[in-house]
Amino acid sequence: MANVLVVDDSSTMREIVSSFLSKNGFEVAVATDGRDGLLQLRSDPGIKLVVSDFNMPNMDGLTMAEKIRTELGNQAVRIVMLTTEDNAEIRARGKAIGVTGWIVKPFRGDAVLGPFKKLCGMS
Template sequence: MRALVIDDSRTMRRIVASVLEPLGFEVVQAGDGQEALDVLEQGVEVDLACVDWNMPVMDGLTFVTRVRARREWRDVTLMMVTTESEHGQIVRALAAGAHEYVIKPFTPEIIRGKLELLGLVRAGQTA
């Protein structure tokens, strides 16, 4: 399985990748939503995208909306991983097409638990 980790912080991309890789994901990284769309446009197939909200060039909500608008990307599981914790923001992201929402800071167990709920990792699989 392949995951696209989208965050303007290189450190945060590495942290998320360090959680996903032991769970069996090959990780591709992007620094903003536009860069991530470019990766998908190049034909890179991903099962999961972990998306930050606040990024330059293209924010995470716009990325989610653009991905959901394209039939060929409808199977991509979208998980927001962001500091945005207001209930209204969470509702907006889920309404736009995100499947799950993780608020930073998070633990590896939180990410794994969300991936179990989404059926992307087996219950009890360790990070």
């Protein structure tokens, strides 16, 4: 059972983020886009944190976040967007949906380790 779900259409980013988190004590699942992310969340109730890209085919990260809150009715999982998008309007939309945090790429693992552990109840 995973406690973090990494959702990104880039296999390189999935590997960088999931590898870093795994090496630092997290149980990690991965998904290739928002649709896949929703399937993972449905099948693994232990996921406490979703780290997702915004721009992905099939379903973008904010649409997935919205569906997590509405269709899945999951208000407990924390959602952090890890993306190149830094548009204030998109960030505001994310906040309204229930996105917990917004990180602009590149991924700096050491900077998020403490906050991610706290979001997962590990510290």
